[in-house]
Amino acid sequence: MTKRSVLIQLDTDQQPSSFDAIVAVDAGVDVQLRHGNVSLEDVRDLVYGAMFTRSPDDLKNTAIFVGGSDVSAGERIFENVGKTFFGPLRVSAMLDSNGANTTAAAAVLAVLKHVPIDGHDEITVTVLGATGPVGSRVALLLAGLGYRVCMASRKLDRASEAAARIRQRLRDANLEAVQAGNEQEISQTLEGASVLVSAGAIGAQLANQATWSQAAGIQLAIDLNAAAPGGLEGIDPQDKAQDRNGMTCYGALGIGGVKMKIHKACLKRLFERNDLLLDAEQILAVGRELVAQGLNV
Amino acid sequence: MTKRSVLIQLDTDQQPSSFDAIVAVDAGVDVQLRHGNVSLEDVRDLVYGAMFTRSPDDLKNTAIFVGGSDVSAGERIFENVGKTFFGPLRVSAMLDSNGANTTAAAAVLAVLKHVPIDGHDEITVTVLGATGPVGSRVALLLAGLGYRVCMASRKLDRASEAAARIRQRLRDANLEAVQAGNEQEISQTLEGASVLVSAGAIGAQLANQATWSQAAGIQLAIDLNAAAPGGLEGIDPQDKAQDRNGMTCYGALGIGGVKMKIHKACLKRLFERNDLLLDAEQILAVGRELVAQGLNV
Amino acid sequence: MTKRSVLIQLDTDQQPSSFDAIVAVDAGVDVQLRHGNVSLEDVRDLVYGAMFTRSPDDLKNTAIFVGGSDVSAGERIFENVGKTFFGPLRVSAMLDSNGANTTAAAAVLAVLKHVPIDGHDEITVTVLGATGPVGSRVALLLAGLGYRVCMASRKLDRASEAAARIRQRLRDANLEAVQAGNEQEISQTLEGASVLVSAGAIGAQLANQATWSQAAGIQLAIDLNAAAPGGLEGIDPQDKAQDRNGMTCYGALGIGGVKMKIHKACLKRLFERNDLLLDAEQILAVGRELVAQGLNV
Numbered sequence: 001m002t003k004r005s006v007l008i009q010l011d012t013d014q015q016p017s018s019f020d021a022i023v024a025v026d027a028g029v030d031v032q033l034r035h036g037n038v039s040l041e042d043v044r045d046l047v048y049g050a051m052f053t054r055s056p057d058d059l060k061n062t063a064i065f066v067g068g069s070d071v072s073a074g075e076r077i078f079e080n081v082g083k084t085f086f087g088p089l090r091v092s093a094m095l096d097s098n099g100a101n102t103t104a105a106a107a108v109l110a111v112l113k114h115v116p117i118d119g120h121d122e123i124t125v126t127v128l129g130a131t132g133p134v135g136s137r138v139a140l141l142l143a144g145l146g147y148r149v150c151m152a153s154r155k156l157d158r159a160s161e162a163a164a165r166i167r168q169r170l171r172d173a174n175l176e177a178v179q180a181g182n183e184q185e186i187s188q189t190l191e192g193a194s195v196l197v198s199a200g201a202i203g204a205q206l207a208n209q210a211t212w213s214q215a216a217g218i219q220l221a222i223d224l225n226a227a228a229p230g231g232l233e234g235i236d237p238q239d240k241a242q243d244r245n246g247m248t249c250y251g252a253l254g255i256g257g258v259k260m261k262i263h264k265a266c267l268k269r270l271f272e273r274n275d276l277l278l279d280a281e282q283i284l285a286v287g288r289e290l291v292a293q294g295l296n297v
Numbered sequence: 298m299t300k301r302s303v304l305i306q307l308d309t310d311q312q313p314s315s316f317d318a319i320v321a322v323d324a325g326v327d328v329q330l331r332h333g334n335v336s337l338e339d340v341r342d343l344v345y346g347a348m349f350t351r352s353p354d355d356l357k358n359t360a361i362f363v364g365g366s367d368v369s370a371g372e373r374i375f376e377n378v379g380k381t382f383f384g385p386l387r388v389s390a391m392l393d394s395n396g397a398n399t400t401a402a403a404a405v406l407a408v409l410k411h412v413p414i415d416g417h418d419e420i421t422v423t424v425l426g427a428t429g430p431v432g433s434r435v436a437l438l439l440a441g442l443g444y445r446v447c448m449a450s451r452k453l454d455r456a457s458e459a460a461a462r463i464r465q466r467l468r469d470a471n472l473e474a475v476q477a478g479n480e481q482e483i484s485q486t487l488e489g490a491s492v493l494v495s496a497g498a499i500g501a502q503l504a505n506q507a508t509w510s511q512a513a514g515i516q517l518a519i520d521l522n523a524a525a526p527g528g529l530e531g532i533d534p535q536d537k538a539q540d541r542n543g544m545t546c547y548g549a550l551g552i553g554g555v556k557m558k559i560h561k562a563c564l565k566r567l568f569e570r571n572d573l574l575l576d577a578e579q580i581l582a583v584g585r586e587l588v589a590q591g592l593n594v
Numbered sequence: 595m596t597k598r599s600v601l602i603q604l605d606t607d608q609q610p611s612s613f614d615a616i617v618a619v620d621a622g623v624d625v626q627l628r629h630g631n632v633s634l635e636d637v638r639d640l641v642y643g644a645m646f647t648r649s650p651d652d653l654k655n656t657a658i659f660v661g662g663s664d665v666s667a668g669e670r671i672f673e674n675v676g677k678t679f680f681g682p683l684r685v686s687a688m689l690d691s692n693g694a695n696t697t698a699a700a701a702v703l704a705v706l707k708h709v710p711i712d713g714h715d716e717i718t719v720t721v722l723g724a725t726g727p728v729g730s731r732v733a734l735l736l737a738g739l740g741y742r743v744c745m746a747s748r749k750l751d752r753a754s755e756a757a758a759r760i761r762q763r764l765r766d767a768n769l770e771a772v773q774a775g776n777e778q779e780i781s782q783t784l785e786g787a788s789v790l791v792s793a794g795a796i797g798a799q800l801a802n803q804a805t806w807s808q809a810a811g812i813q814l815a816i817d818l819n820a821a822a823p824g825g826l827e828g829i830d831p832q833d834k835a836q837d838r839n840g841m842t843c844y845g846a847l848g849i850g851g852v853k854m855k856i857h858k859a860c861l862k863r864l865f866e867r868n869d870l871l872l873d874a875e876q877i878l879a880v881g882r883e884l885v886a887q888g889l890n891v
Contacts, residue, residue, distance in 0.1 A: 004619055008612055015339045018305055018346030021330050022359065025301055026351070033615050033628070034330070042609045045663075049612030053854075054620070062616065069342075260350075312636045315602055315643030318627050319656065322598055323648070331627070366639075557647075 003061040004030035005271050008050055010038045010077055012068030012097070020067045020096070023260065027267035038068075040080055047084040050091045056274075063270035064093035071097040071133035082277055092276035094266055096283070097133070099259065102266070104137035105284040106259040107197055107222050107250075108145070109297045112288070114220045114241070114248050115194050117146050126150040126193040128180060128207065128231065129200030131162040134224055137280045138197050140166050143173035144281060152180035152189045183211045190215035198223045198231030209234035218247055226252035241297075258297055262287045300358040301327035302568050305347055307335045307374055309365030309394070317364045317393070320557065324564035335365075337377055344381040347388045353571075360567035361390040368394040368430035379574055389573035391563055393580070394430070396556065399563070401434035402581040403556040404494055404519050404547075405442070406594045409585070411517045411538070411545050412491050414443050423447040423490040425477060425504065425528065426497030428459040431521055434577045435494050437463050440470035441578060449477035449486045480508045487512035495520045495528030506531035515544055523549035538594075555594055559584045597655040598624035599865050602644055604632045604671055606662030606691070614661045614690070617854065621861035632662075634674055641678040644685045650868075657864035658687040665691040665727035676871055686870035688860055690877070691727070693853065696860070698731035699878040700853040701791055701816050701844075702739070703891045706882070708814045708835070708842050709788050711740050720744040720787040722774060722801065722825065723794030725756040728818055731874045732791050734760050737767035738875060746774035746783045777805045784809035792817045792825030803828035812841055820846035835891075852891055856881045 007029045009016050016036040024032055035046060050062045066078045074097030081093050096102050117123055125142050129135040130151035139149045143166060153159035159177035166173050180186045186207050190196060196218050200206045202225060212221065212232055221244075225231035230251065234244065240254030266278050266286050276282070291297060304326045306313050313333040321329055332343060347359045363375045371394025378390050393399050414420055422439050426432040427448035436446045440463060450456035456474035463470050477483045483504050487493060493515050497503045499522060509518065509529055518541075522528035527548065531541065537551030563575050563583050573579070588594060601623045603610050610630040618626055629640060644656045660672045668691030675687050690696050711717055719736050723729040724745035733743045737760060747753035753771035760767050774780045780801050784790060790812050794800045796819060806815065806826055815838075819825035824845065828838065834848030860872050860880050870876070885891060 006616055006619055013342075015332050015335070015343060018330050018332075018343045019350055020346075022303055022346060022350040025303055025328050031619050031626075032328075033612050035609050035612075038609070045607075046609060046612045049614075049616060053613055053616040310639075312629050312632070312640060315627050315629075315640045316647055317643075319600055319643060319647040322600055322625050329625075 003054060003058045006031045006033060006062045007267070007270070008046060008062070008064045009034040010043070010046065010064060010066045010081070011036050012038055012070050012073040012077060017067050020065060023263050024065065024267055027264040029267065038077060040076060043077060043080040044084055047081055051085065051089040056088050059089070059091050059274035060271060062091045062274075064091060065267070066093065066095045066097060068097050071100050073097070078279065091274050092270040092278070094270055094278040094283070096263065096266075099263075100133040100137050101278075101280045101283045102259045102263045103134050103224060103255065104141055104280060105262050105287040106255045106297075107138050107224060108141045108284055109258060109287050109291055110222055110241075110250050110255065111142065111147070111195055111197070111220065112145070113291075113297045119146065122148050122174075123195070124148045124150055124193040125195040125197060126152060126189045128152050128186070128189075128196070128198045131158045132199055132201065135197070135199030136162050136166065138199055139175065140170065141280055141284050143175055144170055146174075148174040148176070150176045150178055150189050150193060152178050152186070154181040155179065183208060186211050187215065190218060193217055194219050196221045196232070198225065200225060200231045203227045203229065204231065205229040205233055206231040207233065213245060213247065220248045222250040222255065224252050224255060226256070258287070258295065261290060261295060265290055300351060300355045303328045303330060303359045304564070304567070305343060305359070305361045306331040307340070307343065307361060307363045307378070308333050309335055309367050309370040309374060314364050317362060320560050321362065321564055324561040326564065335374060337373060340374060340377040341381055344378055348382065348386040353385050356386070356388050356571035357568060359388045359571075361388060362564070363390065363392045363394060365394050368397050370394070375576065388571050389567040389575070391567055391575040391580070393560065393563075396560075397430040397434050398575075398577045398580045399556045399560045400431050400521060400552065401438055401577060402559050402584040403552045403594075404435050404521060405438045405581055406555060406584050406588055407519055407538075407547050407552065408439060408444070408492055408494075408517065409442070410588075410594045416443065419445050419471075420492070421445045421447055421490040422492040422494060423449060423486045425449050425483070425486075425493070425495045428455045429496055429498065432494070432496030433459050433463065435496055436460075436472065437467065438577055438581050440472055441467055443471075445471040445473070447473045447475055447486050447490060449475050449483070451478040452476065480505060483508050484512065487515060490514055492517045493519070493529070495522065497522060497528045500524045500526065501528065502526040502530055503528040504530065510542060510544065517545045519547040519552065521549050521552060523553070555584070555592065558587060558592060562587055597648060597652045600625045600627060600656045601861070601864070602640060602656070602658045603628040604637070604640065604658060604660045604675070605630050606632055606664050606667040606671060611661050614659060617857050618659065618861055621858040623861065632671060634670060637671060637674040638678055641675055645679065645683040650682050653683070653685050653868035654865060656685045656868075658685060659861070660687065660689045660691060662691050665694050667691070672873065685868050686864040686872070688864055688870075688872040688877070690857065690860075693857075694727040694731050695872075695874045695877045696853045696857045697728050697818060697849065698735055698874060699856050699881040700849045700891075701732050701818060702735045702878055703852060703881050703885055704816055704835075704844050704849065705736060705741070705789055705791070705814065706739070707885075707891050713740065716742050716768075717789070718742045718744055718787040719789040719791060720746060720783045722746050722780065722783075722790070722792045725752045726793055726795065729791070729793030730756050730760065732793055733757075733769065734764065735874055735878050737769055738764055740768075742768040742770070744770045744772055744783050744787060746772050746780070748775040749773065777802060780805050781809065784812060787811055788813050790815045790826070792819065794819060794825045797821045797823065798825065799823040799827055800825040801827065807839060807841065814842045816844040816849065818846050818849060820850070852881070852889065855884060855889060859884055
């Protein structure tokens with residue numbers, strides 16, 4: 001008899017995310033074991049429970065999802081999950097704290113569609129709010145694809161730190177850390193850029209319309225902020241490849257539909273084998289497969 | 298494909314109620330997302346998870362149940378759930394902390410059956426323990442139907458406060474607040490009353506048999522206290538329309554069977570549309586529909 | 595319509611065991627209500643929820659599992675669960691904190707197979723780590739079957755206390771408390787013994803190979819320690835009735851497969867009637883039935 005699929009939700013928030021749980025229901029997961037307020041000390045026993053309860057052939061029917069609003073905490077949990085496995089005793093696991101990995105993947109798919117990298121010309125993407133959980137993942141993924149990424153933050157030292165963290169993971173990343181604390185500095189970060197991605201904190205406008213829409217080279221602008229006011233003034237949350245004055249624009253909800261499809265597809269992948277570890281790069285790869293299969297970004 | 302039904306249990310107690318969860322299982326709910334120790338700060342994200350995960354057409358397959366032993370805390374949570382929704386992004390929700398709404402509705406159905414209101418004559422119901430969660434809801438519902446309600450409590454000021462709260466919700470409520478701290482005062486509250494409902498704290502006898510059974514006008518007596526000693530001496534918890542010296546009597550278990558049917562019917566309603574908010578009045582309305590369909594009260 | 599089976603997991607740890615939950619999924623339980631950090635104060639309401647939600651005929655579809663790493667805490671919870679029931683209002687319940695009951699039962703089945711008791715000759719089993727949760731249950735069960743049990747611990751007073759606790763439950767138990775703090779003392783505890791069971795703390799070697807394998811009378815050696823180093827040097831965790839120098843040997847994983855089968859069988863039993871209380875002795879009885887039905891120990 002086929003085992004029912006079991007997803008262990010390890011959430012670092014006091015209340016485990018209902019969002020993540022309902023997405024898992026709709027992805028077809030049979031049983032969820034939901035855990036809130038998960039700390040590093042909890043990881044071993046919860047993961048052992050996944051490793052030691054089913055035969056090796058059945059382990060692909062058990063998986064782990066790491067979530068919660070604190071992305072750094074989620075990263076540490078996810079790393080420890082991976083370290084707990086040994087030999088063939090492992091289950092697939094996915095990290096998507098704060099939806100950062102799936103959101104970043106969806107944004108990067110839009111970049112790949114509208115301003116694809118060809119290997120010859122340098123293409124620059126400016127990421128506002130590049131030190132945050134989503135922004136830093138957008139930068140990581142784009143750099144991994146060969147884009148030049150201008151990582152902007154209100155404070156230069158924070159931007160530099162975020163760039164350094166990416167270089168630890170991706171030595172050859174073509175990154176520039178810049179300070180963008182006012183409209184003039186933002187204008188400067190847009191010089192030479194073909195793409196603008198805004199990934200700031202919720203409800204904070206990062207650039208007014210005059211600033212960003214006058215940047216001559218920008219072909220594509222993506223605002224990942226769903227709550228009013230948006231990060232980029234003039235972009236509607238519903239925008240999905242919307243033309244605005246010759247620029248292709250995406251809002252948070254326009255990206256969100258794709259993000260949700262990536263999220264569900266990743267959850268399904270978890271139950272196809274028992275040795276997947278889905279972090280930013282692997283989640284983007286799933287998104288690219290969906291595009292190859294016809295997903296409209 | 299039809300979405301599985303998901304009920305989000307928001308419980309204010311440390312351990313979310315197993316009672317509410319099992320009733321939901323038996324009402325046919327597919328998946329429960331159970332949350333204990335829920336505070337007002339938790340509401341927004343948990344409700345967002347319900348609002349943002351399914352398409353508008355599918356939102357009727359998600360619902361929220363607010364419970365726990367602290368009815369005031371549950372009321373605040375329920376109010377905040379309703380305020381979190383916007384536009385078409387909403388799911389149905391039900392409040393039944395401490396079973397107060399479904400229990401009160403079941404008691405009121407018994408009143409409506411045996412001492413129906415006809416719009417001509419004033420009918421008085423005396424509620425002992427009227428300041429408690431169940432008693433105050435019985436008073437609210439009966440006043441809403443046009444009964445005159447004598448709200449009795451050991452302390453007059455508490456009875457007056459409870460009556461004032463009902464008048465905020467129901468301006469024309471025909472209410473009288475009275476003090477009933479001893480048998481003599483209780484006798485006085487029963488003068489002119491046709492119905493007596495006892496809704497005191499668990500395990501506390503509110504009136505001895507000599508007092509309440511000698512009240513000339515009482516046709517119907519309902520004791521909602523399941524644990525010994527009962528609130529009304531001489532009523533058996535199992536009584537269901539039991540004749541005792543010419544009075545029709547109900548005990549807590551006699552009411553409880555109807556309460557359970559109302560509870561399950563309400564849970565099923567939650568999944569028929571995405572915009573129901575079931576508080577005391579709406580839950581009574583469901584009960585009245587069940588009676589119209591043949592439910593034996 | 596048949597009610598879905600509901601298992602209420604009462605776990606004394608902060609995070610309820612994922613191990614126990616997945617085993618329950620695989621035993622066919624439909625719905626699990628999982629509770630962590632369960633204290634004695636929580637028991638009443640959680641058990642009431644089991645007692646008062648389904649009709650007497652349906653109560654066999656609800657059951658309670660008590661678990662967690664703290665066996666003493668689990669025992670108190672389990673005792674209180676039993677005391678909460680009254681009359682026919684009860685559901686079946688099982689105690690398996692730290693897997694101690696199912697592990698001890700599996701070990702005892704191996705003893706019964708290889709060194710069966712015949713009622714004539716005295717057979718001595720030496721239990722190292724006999725004061726721990728698994729060791730003390732192995733001693734209890736073997737004494738209940740008529741074996742003479744030599745309960746060894748590094749400290750004599752702790753061994754004596756553990757033996758006294760067993761005698762409270764089993765007056766005629768043939769027990770000896772001994773001190774086994776070094777290899778010489780361990781050698782002495784093995785004199786006259788036919789069976790050696792090692793049930794010490796995880797990752798602690800209790801006896802080196804020279805000591806235990808030179809004990810002349812030992813026919814069967816069981817090491818319940820899964821993590822390296824094992825409790826008995828020279829036994830492989832995978833050993834299952836493995837011959838080593840004329841001794842039959844079992845390691846923790848060799849015992850573990852049988853333990854898992856007992857665990858699942860007990861969970862299924864819980865839903866066959868509503869009045870089972872499965873503690874060590876009852877869980878062993880289930881194991882013996884499985885053996886009678888052909889289970890390979």
